[in-house]
Amino acid sequence: MAYQLYRNTTLRNSLQESLDELIQSQQITPQLALQVLLQFDKAINSALAQRVRNRVNFRVFLNTYRFCDNVWTFVLNDVEFREVTELTKVDKVKIVACDGKNTGSNTTE
Amino acid sequence: MACFNPVPKLYRSVIEDVIEGVRNLFAEEGIEEQVLKDLKQLWETKVLQSKATEDFFRNSIQSPLFTLQLPHSLHQTLQSATASLVIPAGRTLPSFTTAELGTSNSSANFTFPGYPIHVPAGVTLQTVSGHLYKVNVPIMVTQTSGRAGILQHPIQQVFQQLGQPSVIQTSVPQLNPCCLQATTEKSQRIETVLQQPTVLPSGPVDRKHLENATSDILVSPGNEHKIMPEALLRHQESSQYVNLPGVVFSPQVSQTNPNVESVLSGSASMTQNLHDESLSTSPHGALHQHVTDIQLHILKNGMYGCESVKQPRNTEEPSNIPVSEKDSNSRVDLSIRVTDDDTGEIIQVDGTGDTSSNEEIGSARDVDENEFLGVIDAGDLKVLEEEADSISNEDSATNSSDNEDPQVDIVEEDPLNSGDDVSEQDVPDLFDTDNVIVCQYDKIHRSKNKWKFYLKDGVMCFGGRDYVFAKAIGDAEW
Numbered sequence: 001m002a003y004q005l006y007r008n009t010t011l012r013n014s015l016q017e018s019l020d021e022l023i024q025s026q027q028i029t030p031q032l033a034l035q036v037l038l039q040f041d042k043a044i045n046s047a048l049a050q051r052v053r054n055r056v057n058f059r060v061f062l063n064t065y066r067f068c069d070n071v072w073t074f075v076l077n078d079v080e081f082r083e084v085t086e087l088t089k090v091d092k093v094k095i096v097a098c099d100g101k102n103t104g105s106n107t108t109e
Numbered sequence: 110m111a112c113f114n115p116v117p118k119l120y121r122s123v124i125e126d127v128i129e130g131v132r133n134l135f136a137e138e139g140i141e142e143q144v145l146k147d148l149k150q151l152w153e154t155k156v157l158q159s160k161a162t163e164d165f166f167r168n169s170i171q172s173p174l175f176t177l178q179l180p181h182s183l184h185q186t187l188q189s190a191t192a193s194l195v196i197p198a199g200r201t202l203p204s205f206t207t208a209e210l211g212t213s214n215s216s217a218n219f220t221f222p223g224y225p226i227h228v229p230a231g232v233t234l235q236t237v238s239g240h241l242y243k244v245n246v247p248i249m250v251t252q253t254s255g256r257a258g259i260l261q262h263p264i265q266q267v268f269q270q271l272g273q274p275s276v277i278q279t280s281v282p283q284l285n286p287c288c289l290q291a292t293t294e295k296s297q298r299i300e301t302v303l304q305q306p307t308v309l310p311s312g313p314v315d316r317k318h319l320e321n322a323t324s325d326i327l328v329s330p331g332n333e334h335k336i337m338p339e340a341l342l343r344h345q346e347s348s349q350y351v352n353l354p355g356v357v358f359s360p361q362v363s364q365t366n367p368n369v370e371s372v373l374s375g376s377a378s379m380t381q382n383l384h385d386e387s388l389s390t391s392p393h394g395a396l397h398q399h400v401t402d403i404q405l406h407i408l409k410n411g412m413y414g415c416e417s418v419k420q421p422r423n424t425e426e427p428s429n430i431p432v433s434e435k436d437s438n439s440r441v442d443l444s445i446r447v448t449d450d451d452t453g454e455i456i457q458v459d460g461t462g463d464t465s466s467n468e469e470i471g472s473a474r475d476v477d478e479n480e481f482l483g484v485i486d487a488g489d490l491k492v493l494e495e496e497a498d499s500i501s502n503e504d505s506a507t508n509s510s511d512n513e514d515p516q517v518d519i520v521e522e523d524p525l526n527s528g529d530d531v532s533e534q535d536v537p538d539l540f541d542t543d544n545v546i547v548c549q550y551d552k553i554h555r556s557k558n559k560w561k562f563y564l565k566d567g568v569m570c571f572g573g574r575d576y577v578f579a580k581a582i583g584d585a586e587w
Contacts, residue, residue, distance in 0.1 A: 005547050009568050010575050011120050014155035015127070018148055027144045028135075036131050036148075043126040048566040048577065051119055056567075056578040062560055062585035072553055074562075076585060079544075081569070083578075090571050093544045100549030100565050 005098050006044045007037075015040055057082045060093070072097045116575050124152055159573065544571045548581065560585040 006012055019033040060076040067073075074095040081088040128149050135145050548567025554560065562583040569576040 003549070005549070006568055008545065008547060010159050010570065010573075011123060011156060014159065015152050017155055018151035021151060022144065022148060027147070028140060029138070032131075032134060032138055032140070035134050036127065039130040039134075040123070040127050043123050043130060044568075045566070047119055047123045047126065048568070048579070051122060052115060052566070052577050052579045054115065054578055056569075056576075056581040058581065058583040060583060060585045062587040065560070065587070067553075072550055074585075081576075088571060088576070090544050093546060093571075095546045095548065095562075095564070097546075097548050097550035097553075097562075097564055097567075100551050 003045060003098050004041055005096070006041070006048075009044075011044070012037075012040060054083060063092075070099045116577055119577060120156060120575075124149065124156075543573075544569075546570075548578075558587045560587060 015037070019028070019036060022028045023030055023033055058079055058081045060079045063075040063077050065072070065074050072095070074097075076093045076095065077091065079090045079093045081090070128145060132145060135142070546564075546567050546569045548564045550562065550564050552561075552563040554563070560583075562581070562585065564581040564583070565579060567578050567581055569578070
């Protein structure tokens with residue numbers, strides 16, 4: 001089952017809005033809209049795994065960390081994302097990360 | 110460039126996959142194909158309107174239409190132009206050669222279904238007011254997103270002013286909310302050149318002269334931008350404009366492009382109403398003066414656009430050093446001394462020979478005042494206690510530490526450990542931010558307060574813009 005992790009993205013939100021408009025105009029049913037969203041979850045997971053190849057490095061100051069239900073949530077300050085082609089600086093960033101391994105386990109000391 | 114920014118391509122592929130994936134679902138539900146197309150169009154439009162991807166508009170479905178009408182007199186001129194008039198918009202427009210222009214006796218209409226529009230060198234354009242300008246270097250007009258209602262006017266800013274003014278009407282069937290703005294391509298440097306005053310005609314220009322000027326002008330993308338607002342203004346009355354509505358040309362190199370665009374758009378917006386009115390009317394009369402003023406303003410803005418954008422950032426001079434600080438401090442000192450003297454006078458009600466009371470009360474005072482030794486009566490002690498209370502209000506911090514007599518308690522003192530409380534940020538506010546990364550983690554490692562993140566398949570959103578990554582490695586210190 002694909003993660004519903006990417007539902008809070010621009011692409012996903014715009015799809016949601018489009019579906020809402022069609023539902024309001026009664027062109028599609030809510031059930032069908034739900035099916036479309038599920039299809040989106042599969043597509044975005046697949047696309048990210050297969051079609052994206054770039055790498056990013058970053059150095060940050062960690063403000064807070066939270067680990068609950070196998071989901072890590074970090075709040076970072078003064079983030080500097082470094083890619084091959086560009087550098088992006090942000091004051092505050094929230095990272096929500098789900099387990100990327102089937103039998104995943106995080107290591108701490 | 111997909112490698113530079115893979116987000117638009119990725120998003121487009123995701124949209125295609127989703128649409129294809131639900132096509133069967135729609136068919137099973139008995140829903141028309143048109144609904145699916147509407148969904149796709151809506152989705153793409155919303156992604157386009159968001160700031161998530163800047164390059165998404167390149168293949169956008171919506172393409173505004175506008176018509177360029179060229180006067181008959183221009184045809185002969187263009188026929189002699191060395192460059193052919195090729196104005197493709199995306200991939201759907203046919204190319205227009207000068208031969209085609211010459212076939213029609215009346216003004217030619219060219220419809221552009223969309224962006225981008227490439228105006229090659231040698232094209233002569235006329236603005237609404239009838240002034241003629243010649244494009245000296247190739248110009249690319251692309252569509253920007255999210256700038257509804259911004260006018261595109263200052264063509265004279267970019268072009269060489271030539272010839273007699275003539276009435277040229279241009280109809281714009283549909284001015285879309287998305288305005289036209291010339292942007293510099295990432296892959297090519299697009300610069301505009303204004304001819305130097307020596308080349309500009311001082312008076313009425315014949316067609317011949319125009320032809321000659323055309324042949325003399327070399328298309329050179331490497332030419333630097335020069336704006337001669339004075340020359341243009343001088344020849345305003347005796348010049349022609351070519352109206353290419355909805356076009357704004359950035360007169361500067363790509364480095365300062367966003368700044369110039371903002372300047373141009375800001376100045377161009379002034380002429381929006383004016384332009385809309387003059388769209389289908391002859392550009393003469395009362396509007397001319399307004400256009401004149403606005404042109405001057407626009408030209409000046411364009412000339413100093415890049416500089417002016419940076420000028421407001423002049424660092425202000427440092428504020429004056431608070432000279433009065435010293436004076437205030439001295440005043441405080443004086444006040445303390447005065448207080449000491451007054452309390453000293455008040456305390457010495459029992460005369461000399463006072464010891465313990467002086468230690469409590471006079472702890473903040475000069476040591477000399479504690480010379481007195483003696484026995485203190487109970488009544489005097491009470492008086493001293495009252496005095497001490499009043500004084501402790503002023504010197505509470507120092508007195509409390511020296512309080513050896515349990516009966517002499519400072520009434521008002523700071524709550525214990527009041528300075529130990531650390532104000533904590535509200536948790537909801539802490540986690541509430543627009544900059545979010547949703548991803549999966551391979552490994553999260555911590556060693557004391559050093560963290561290491563091994564993330565993958567992430568979508569980042571910073572300030573509305575989207576980024577993606579396959580792998581992300583980070584170091585953090587907590």
